[in-house]
Amino acid sequence: MQFIYKSWWKILAVTLVFYTMIAGFLLPVPTLPILHETIRNLYFHVPMWVGMLTVFVISVYYSIKYLNTGKEEYDLAAVECVNTGLLFFALGLITGMMWAKYTWGEYWSGDPKQNSAAIAFLLYCAYLVLRNSMDEEQKRAKISAIYNIFAFPIMLVLIFILPRLTDSLHPGNGGNPAFGKYDLATSMRVVLYPAFIGWSLMAIWIATIRYRIRLIENKKNAIN
Amino acid sequence: MDLLNQTKHLLKKEIILEWRSKYAFNGVLLYVVSTVFVCYMAFNLNPGFRESQGYPIVWNILFWIIILFAAVNAIAKSFLQESKGRLLYYYTIAGPHAIILSKIIYNILLMALLSVLALIIYSLFFKNPTDDNLYYFLSVLLGSISFSTVFTMISAIASKAGNNGTLMAILSFPVIIPVILVLIKMSKRAIDGLDRSFSYQDIGVLLAINLIVIVTSLLLFPFLWRD
Numbered sequence: 001m002q003f004i005y006k007s008w009w010k011i012l013a014v015t016l017v018f019y020t021m022i023a024g025f026l027l028p029v030p031t032l033p034i035l036h037e038t039i040r041n042l043y044f045h046v047p048m049w050v051g052m053l054t055v056f057v058i059s060v061y062y063s064i065k066y067l068n069t070g071k072e073e074y075d076l077a078a079v080e081c082v083n084t085g086l087l088f089f090a091l092g093l094i095t096g097m098m099w100a101k102y103t104w105g106e107y108w109s110g111d112p113k114q115n116s117a118a119i120a121f122l123l124y125c126a127y128l129v130l131r132n133s134m135d136e137e138q139k140r141a142k143i144s145a146i147y148n149i150f151a152f153p154i155m156l157v158l159i160f161i162l163p164r165l166t167d168s169l170h171p172g173n174g175g176n177p178a179f180g181k182y183d184l185a186t187s188m189r190v191v192l193y194p195a196f197i198g199w200s201l202m203a204i205w206i207a208t209i210r211y212r213i214r215l216i217e218n219k220k221n222a223i224n
Numbered sequence: 225m226d227l228l229n230q231t232k233h234l235l236k237k238e239i240i241l242e243w244r245s246k247y248a249f250n251g252v253l254l255y256v257v258s259t260v261f262v263c264y265m266a267f268n269l270n271p272g273f274r275e276s277q278g279y280p281i282v283w284n285i286l287f288w289i290i291i292l293f294a295a296v297n298a299i300a301k302s303f304l305q306e307s308k309g310r311l312l313y314y315y316t317i318a319g320p321h322a323i324i325l326s327k328i329i330y331n332i333l334l335m336a337l338l339s340v341l342a343l344i345i346y347s348l349f350f351k352n353p354t355d356d357n358l359y360y361f362l363s364v365l366l367g368s369i370s371f372s373t374v375f376t377m378i379s380a381i382a383s384k385a386g387n388n389g390t391l392m393a394i395l396s397f398p399v400i401i402p403v404i405l406v407l408i409k410m411s412k413r414a415i416d417g418l419d420r421s422f423s424y425q426d427i428g429v430l431l432a433i434n435l436i437v438i439v440t441s442l443l444l445f446p447f448l449w450r451d
Binding site: 067116119120122123126129130133134139142143145146147149150153154157158162165 | 377381384385386391394395397398399401402425429432433436437440441443444447448
């Protein structure tokens with residue numbers, strides 16, 4: 001875990017996020033009917049979900065590691081990754097809702113994608129409630145690790161598979177064109193892909209800071 | 225071979241235990257009957273409901289809600305009734321895979337029986353508007369299988385975490401919402417008598433969710449069952 005104490009990737013994260021903010025607002029984008037300038041939301045909405053997915057994957061990785069070794073730090077890493085993931089989840093929902101207001105006409109129009117995302121949010125809130133329902137640390141760590149691994153594939157099905165099968169209005173779902181099919185897609189790729197990396201690193205950074213605070217608290221509360 | 229043998233014996237034990245007491249079965253059956261009766265009386269307060277246009281929609285959704293809560297009640301018991309001593313005994317004689325598999329199969333059998341009975345009782349009180357009865361029956365069976373697989377794993381987790389009903393509901397509902405939505409969509413097609421090929425995709429989704437849940441249960445239960 002030496003990686004989290006290095007600073008090069010934090011500098012990279014800040015640089016990339018600043019780059020996407022400036023380039024995302026200034027570089028030309030394809031003008032499409034209905035979408036118009038809201039297409040720039042792609043640079044801010046989709047990276048939130050990528051960041052969320054990154055920390056959730058890391059969280060599942062540490063949950064598996066916890067089940068195999070039983071070290072408490074792995075449990076702390078997993079829970080802090082989920083906490084950070086939920087923050088990005090909320091940001092993804094909010095940016096999506098703002099975009100939906102200008103293109104679909106409502107903040108929440110009951111689109112299958114929105115509903116699935118809301119259900120998946122409940123799934124991870126249940127994880128936090130499950131943790132709080134137990135006092136014994138090792139038992140809590142074990143059971144929440146199991147639930148975390150159980151919830152992850154269901155979250156993937158909910159957010160990325162089910163809406164594709166229904167008549168969702170969300171780009172990329174229900175036969176709507178996705179990002180990859182736009183005409184000038186390449187000009188957007190130069191902003192979007194750095195944004196993915198930048199926000200993912202940002203999410204990891206937040207998670208590592210929370211994890212390190214947890215470690216210090218743990219040390220302070222330990223009985224020697 | 226060992227796994228199959230153990231699963232078979234554990235399943236037999238579950239069925240015999242249930243056959244002797246008939247507690248879960250009778251309890252849930254009574255639950256279903258009283259819920260249906262309450263709904264029957266409540267809807268009968270509104271004359272003209274049966275002839276109204278929304279009747280098939282309400283009929284379908286109400287049935288699935290009743291089955292959903294019956295399933296929560298029936299399956300929450302599956303790990304609740306295991307005492308600590310009995311779990312210790314299982315630990316010495318069988319593998320974790322055999323235990324979770326036998327529980328899943330037993331719950332599927334129980335839920336299939338219960339939901340078929342529930343469908344019959346429900347049709348007695350509320351006139352059945354279904355066009356394609358065979359397909360509706362199939363969706364009920366698929367529904368009981370999906371409910372059983374999901375709730376078995378969730379009840380195992382909830383039973384380890386202090387075992388209260390709130391936790392069971394919080395943990396299971398996010399998982400079960402997509403399942404029940406697909407089921408309602410599919411059974412509505414059966415009511416309207418649409419062509420069966422429209423539902424193949426839904427059946428595929430349900431089977432895929434079941435497969436994911438069973439595989440993750442098999443992977444995770446070995447970590448869960450020992451304290």
